[in-house]
Amino acid sequence: MSFEVFGIVAHTKESKAEEFVNYLEQGRVMGTRCKGCDAAYFPPQVDCPRCLASEVEWFEITGIGKLITYSLVHYGPAGFEDMTPYIVALANFGEGIKVFAVLSSDIHEQEIKPGMLLRVVPVRLSGNRISYELQAVE
Amino acid sequence: MQMADVAIVGVGQSNFSRACGISIKELAFEAFKEAMDGLNIGNTEVEASIVCSSMYDPQRSPENPISEYLGLTPHPTFLIENACAASSTGLKVAWSFIKSGLYKVVAVIGVEKMSGQTSREVAERMGRMYDVTWESPFGLTMPSGYAMYARAHMAQYGTTEEQLAKVRVKNAYYSTKNPKATYRKALSLAEVLESMPIANPLKMLDSCANADGSSCMILAHKDVAKAICKIPIWIAGLGSASSPGMTKREEFASFNCARQAALQAYTMAGISPQDIDLAEVHDCFTIAEIMAYEDLEFAKPGEGPRLIDEKETYLEGKIPVNIDGGLLCKGHPIGATGGSQIRTIVLQLRGEGGEVQVKDAAIGLAHNIGGIGHYANVTILRR
Secondary structure, X not given: OOHHHEOOOOOOOOOOOOHHHHHHHOXXXXXXXXXXXXXEEOOOOOOXXXXXXXXXXXXXXXXXXXXXXXXXXXXXXXXXXXXXXXXEEEEEEEOOXXXXXXXXXXXXXXXXXXXXEEEEEEEEEOOOEEEEEEEEOO | OOOXXXXXXXXXXXXXXXXXXXXXXXXXXXHHHHXXXXXOOOHHHOOEXXXXXXXXXXXXXXXXXXXXXXXXXXXXXXXXXXXXXXXXXXXXXXXXXXXXXXXXXXXXEEEEOOOOOOHHHHHHHHHOOOOOOOOHHHOOOHHHHHHHHHHHHHHHHOOOHHHHHHXXXXXXXXXXXXXXXXXXXXXXXXXXXXXXXXXXXXXXXXXXXXXXXXXXXXXXEHHHXXXXXXXXXXXXXXXXXXXXXXXXXOOOOOOHHHHHHHHHHHHHHOOOHHHOOEEEOOOOEHHHHHHHHHHOOOXXXXXXXXXXXXXXXXXXXXXOEOOOOHHHHHXXXXXXXXXXXXXXXXXXXXXXXXXXXXXOOOEEEEEEEEOOOOEEEEEEEEO
16 A cells, blocks of 8 residues: 555655555554664654664554644645544654644543543544544543 | 844835735835835846745746846846745845855845635645645644644643733734735734634634735845945844754744754844844744744743733833734735845834834844744844
């Protein structure tokens, strides 16, 4: 699978990191770790800006993250008219890993507190598309 | 303070508006003509030009048709795209050209025509300023990016929506005195607070508007500056830095790149924040002005809201900020904005501030941000 099916609107069709989409299809959200210097990356990237190596191993983002900040979007860009309102959010999973995504629509704005616990989960979108979102940890 | 080698000898700006009804070449001409007005040189003596734009217009490589239209060919012309920070970046490049001895006189022309696209199309195009692989596919917009910073500032420091709204009230008040602003109407706190939500906690009136507009700065070497114009305004300090995408940042209530750029500019100018007589800051959203107070060290971290509460950034306050109406009221024609900010500072330092003249203004600062703190330029000017 290529990046063409990733997200509501995809602008990147080709990438050296397209294995990410295959893992996502299998239900796993993956980051990369540089084989040269051990630096971990999410979003994944196969080239390392720290040591300039280009060999990585993939690892799953399985832990629990904490919400850093968020915003409920009322006015979406072209392509997102039918999705609003939606909540964009950033969560810290520790060890240098932060995840930016939308929050699950199960979470209402008034329930949100910075620091709330989240996990990152693959989701199917309409039109055979695929993405990931942040869901509350019960 | 260090002696400066490069001066701004001319500034100009078109009217900013929601729809200018003319072409980008004609729009650029308006600012250029005003900047050249009264100078003792003709356009053939402008040795190079730098056009600054994010190209919302269909024209690609706009530097060529624009330089031809302004009578600047066959001199070299270049394009700078640096999101909303383009024209202050253009100023820095022009400064380098002159400082290096390559050219004596350089024009920096910012231009943007956004009215050819719908607001949703512009939002989509602006959203592609983020990483298009990992950020844009989630529907991240400019307002929601700044809204995430507003939420973080509120959580960290207890900042309120009312304090944010006070920034718009101030800038709207001053916009009534700027004939070139898109919006020239005073607003009450209630009007701002009751405006339509865009990306919580930011509302319509916490946000600047897309606009059409142009700006122009003519820079010259010190050997010729005094012969070209009556009052050269000297470039005393320059600072620039960048920040990575959202997932690689450490702070969300401050822009690291803005703090770095400010520090560089203060150091180069040999001054401290207390020496600044007035500032133009990048208030694309109300929270951005509050963060600028702190990133420029006019206030300690978290104490930015107090400056607006106590009206310290009004004309009569400790440090007047955006007394031309700011981006919030002037409108934000992306590539032209930095040049418009610098024009306001130049006019003030020449004593041509009119109704909003800051008494004895000698040192001014412009803070121009691209994206959500992706790029930052801080420029310090002195009389």
